[in-house]
C-alpha cells in the first residue's frame with residue numbers, strides 16, 4: 001500500500017545540535033502513529049520539518065507520493081495535512097463556532113476527496129458538521145476563552161479538522177488536560193479513526209493515552225529513532241526503558 005506520509009532520512013541541525021538526525025518512517029492511511037521520547041529528543045522539530053515550518057537540513061518528505069519537502073503549513077493544509085501545536089491557537093473572544101469558521105477561512109482551498117466533512121457544505125455547514133463530530137454543540141455559542149483549558153484544546157483540535165484533512169499531526173494533545181477529558185479525547189480520536197478513516201501522528205508523553213490509541217509507536221532519542229513497532233513492544237524495549245521511561 002502506498003504510504004500517505006513518507007519521511008525519508010530527514011535531518012535538522014541548529015549549529016552543533018542535531019535536533020533531527022536521519023529520521024525515516026512512513027504512515028499509511030488508517031494508522032495512528034505515536035511519537036514518544038524524552039524532552040529535547042527532536043519530536044517537535046520533526047513535526048516542524050515535515051510541515052516545512054523549519055527547513056530540513058537534508059532529507060525528503062512525501063505526501064501521497066508527491067515531494068512536499070519544505071512546502072509550508074498552509075499549502076500542506078490545502079493538500080490535506082492538518083496540525084495542532086503544544087500551545088493553544090484559539091481566539092479567546094470568538095465563539096467556538098466562529099473559531100471553527102475562522103480556521104476554515106484560513107484553510108479554504110480545494111477539499112475534494114477529503115474526509116470528516118462534506119467539501120460542499122460551505123464553511124458554516126462544515127463548522128456544524130465538525131461541532132457534531134466533536135460533540136461540542138453545548139458550548140458552540142460560548143467564547144472559546146470562557147472554556148476550561150482542556151475544552152479549548154478540543155476546540156483547537158476541531159479547528160484543524162475544518163480543513164477536512166486526510167492526516168493530522170497532533171503535538172502533545174494531553175498536556176494540561178484533565179483525565180476525564182483525556183478519556184473523551186481518546187474516544188474521539190478512535191471514533192474519527194474507525195468511523196471516518198482518520199489518520200494521525202501524535203506526539204505524546206502520556207503513555208496510557210499512547211497505549212490505548214496508537215497502532216504503532218516510534219521512540220526518538222537525541223534526534224534519532226531509537227525503536228519502532230507495536231506499542232507494547234516499544235514500551236518494553238530495553239533501550240526505550242533506559243532512555244525514556246527511566247527504568
Ligand code: ATP
Nearest residue numbers: 014017018019037038039040041042043044045046
Ligand atoms: P519536548 O518533549 O520537550 O517538546 P522535543 O522532543 O519536541 O522536546 P525539540 O523541541 O524538537 O524536542 O528539540 C530538539 C533539540 O533541538 C533540543 O536540543 C532543542 O534545544 C533544539 N532546538 C529546537 N528548536 C531550536 C531552535 N529554534 N534553535 C536552536 N535549537 C533548537
